Amino acid sequence: xxxxxxxxxxxxxxxxxxxxxxxxxxxxxxxxxxxxxxxxxxxxxxxxxxxxxxxxxxxxxxxxxxxxxxxxxxxxxxxxxxxxxxxxxxxxxxxxxxxxxxxxxxxxxxxxxxxxxxxxxxxxxxxxxxxxxxxxxxxxxxxxxxxxxxxxxxxxxxxxxxxxxxxxxxxxxxxxxxxxxxxxxxxxxxxxxxxxxxxxxxxxxxxxxxxxxxxxxxxxxxxxxxxxxxxxxxxxxxxxxxxxxxxxxxxxxxxxxxxxxxxxxxxxxxxxxxxxxxxxxxxxxxxxxxxxxxxxxxxxxxxxxxxxxxxxxxxxxxxxxxxxxxxxxxxxxxxxxxxxxxxxxxxxxxxxxxxxxxxxxxxxxxxxxxxxxxxxxxxxxxxxxxxxxxxxxxxxxxxxxxxxxxxxxxxxxxxxxxxxxxxxxxxxxxxxxxxxxxxxxxxxxxxxxxxxxxxxxxxxxxxxxxxxxxxxxxxxxxxxxxxxxxxxxxxxx
Numbered sequence: 001x002x003x004x005x006x007x008x009x010x011x012x013x014x015x016x017x018x019x020x021x022x023x024x025x026x027x028x029x030x031x032x033x034x035x036x037x038x039x040x041x042x043x044x045x046x047x048x049x050x051x052x053x054x055x056x057x058x059x060x061x062x063x064x065x066x067x068x069x070x071x072x073x074x075x076x077x078x079x080x081x082x083x084x085x086x087x088x089x090x091x092x093x094x095x096x097x098x099x100x101x102x103x104x105x106x107x108x109x110x111x112x113x114x115x116x117x118x119x120x121x122x123x124x125x126x127x128x129x130x131x132x133x134x135x136x137x138x139x140x141x142x143x144x145x146x147x148x149x150x151x152x153x154x155x156x157x158x159x160x161x162x163x164x165x166x167x168x169x170x171x172x173x174x175x176x177x178x179x180x181x182x183x184x185x186x187x188x189x190x191x192x193x194x195x196x197x198x199x200x201x202x203x204x205x206x207x208x209x210x211x212x213x214x215x216x217x218x219x220x221x222x223x224x225x226x227x228x229x230x231x232x233x234x235x236x237x238x239x240x241x242x243x244x245x246x247x248x249x250x251x252x253x254x255x256x257x258x259x260x261x262x263x264x265x266x267x268x269x270x271x272x273x274x275x276x277x278x279x280x281x282x283x284x285x286x287x288x289x290x291x292x293x294x295x296x297x298x299x300x301x302x303x304x305x306x307x308x309x310x311x312x313x314x315x316x317x318x319x320x321x322x323x324x325x326x327x328x329x330x331x332x333x334x335x336x337x338x339x340x341x342x343x344x345x346x347x348x349x350x351x352x353x354x355x356x357x358x359x360x361x362x363x364x365x366x367x368x369x370x371x372x373x374x375x376x377x378x379x380x381x382x383x384x385x386x387x388x389x390x391x392x393x394x395x396x397x398x399x400x401x402x403x404x405x406x407x408x409x410x411x412x413x414x415x416x417x418x419x420x421x422x423x424x425x426x427x428x429x430x431x432x433x434x435x436x437x438x439x440x441x442x443x444x445x446x447x448x449x450x451x452x453x454x455x456x457x458x459x460x461x462x463x464x465x466x467x468x469x470x471x472x473x474x475x476x477x478x479x480x481x482x483x484x485x486x487x488x489x490x491x492x493x
Contacts, residue, residue, distance in 0.1 A: 183254035302482025304335035
């Protein structure tokens with residue numbers, strides 16, 4: 001009779017570890033189950049009078065690697081000379097990798113005088129022929145594993161080509177159909193996906209979309225906190241009704257949530273933004289200072305009116321910050337109570353937003369002409385405003401003249417009109433300032449402006465960083481940032 005001997009000391013002749021492994025798919029198969037393997041191994045030990053030191057089991061674990069708790073315990077027992085035999089029911093229980101099998105034999109079992117026995121193949125490594133056979137059978141075992149892997153891959157690819165979705169996680173916007181991996185639309189979460197595309201294609205930044213979605217929807221549906229979550233949605237072809245294999249798209253069996261045109265537009269915009277973030281805009285400005293910030297000199301705070309400059313806020317990011325908030329230069333501070341602390345854009349994001357706005361103009365003359373017409377309407381309004389200011393100024397001058405005439409004729413004492421005269425003078429100065437700020441601009445040469453803007457795409461692709469900087473500064477007078485609000489003042493407006 002055999003006996004369990006997990007605490008045996010002294011001699012280790014015919015003291016064995018039994019090793020049992022089943023993968024998930026083999027659990028229910030006759031002959032592969034843990035109980036069946038253990039019964040056969042115990043019967044073998046009883047027949048040969050072997051003492052069982054321990055039974056190590058790896059249930060539901062693949063034999064593709066040696067990163068298994070049970071096999072690590074076997075190796076530890078061998079190296080500590082607690083046993084002199086390791087017994088398995090079948091060679092592929094030990095490993096499905098020829099390399100791993102030979103490593104165990106050559107680097108673990110043989111150097112520690114431990115034999116390896118496989119019941120089904122009827123051999124052990126106490127002889128040279130046994131070791132040779134193990135190597136040959138291990139090679140065949142690995143070949144079978146690779147054949148299974150290849151057949152599985154081919155089957156999966158065939159299903160994808162037929163339009164079936166493949167993946168363990170259902171993409172947001174869909175539910176898995178019962179008993180299959182195919183997709184059905186989830187009306188509630190599908191609206192979230194559509195909103196992401198709508199916002200992105202309307203020009204909203206990914207970070208802004210992430211914040212908006214996180215504020216409006218529960219994280220139980222999707223983790224909106226990270227920008228990568230939004231990018232994952234925008235780059236997944238499943239939303240235009242496609243499935244893919246290694247970058248090749250196939251028509252899916254599921255219903256699309258966005259049009260192909262919208263998906264490809266979003267994809268192109270993502271690629272464009274990614275390229276912008278990668279590019280380094282380093283050059284010498286006119287005053288000789290080196291800069292990598294395209295908008296330096298154009299940015300103003302929407303609260304206090306101070307200029308904004310690029311400041312590092314983390315190891316990888318910079319932000320344009322109001323001087324009144326940063327308080328690094330006393331001469332640049334405009335207010336002690338500036339509230340413009342919440343704008344979310346990094347330098348790269350804000351640069352990208354402005355570049356995209358110019359790109360919209362440069363690629364669509366109709367859009368440019370619509371803006372010009374809007375500016376012309378605003379100019380008409382400005383002219384009307386100027387006339388109103390002039391009328392007020394004339395009225396103020398008349399009031400001042402009347403008071404002075406009363407004083408000069410002796411009908412009133414200077415002390416009686418001094419306060420009122422001061423108020424009218426202040427009002428006059430204020431009106432003059434307003435009139436100066438509303439002064440009429442020269443007539444716009446639309447075609448010349450269009451010629452400049454239409455070259456932007458080519459300059460962005462082929463020009464130097466300095467060329468890009470110069471054209472941006474020629475097209476824009478200033479950019480006002482107030483928290484998440486960005487207002488562009490075009491030089492041609």
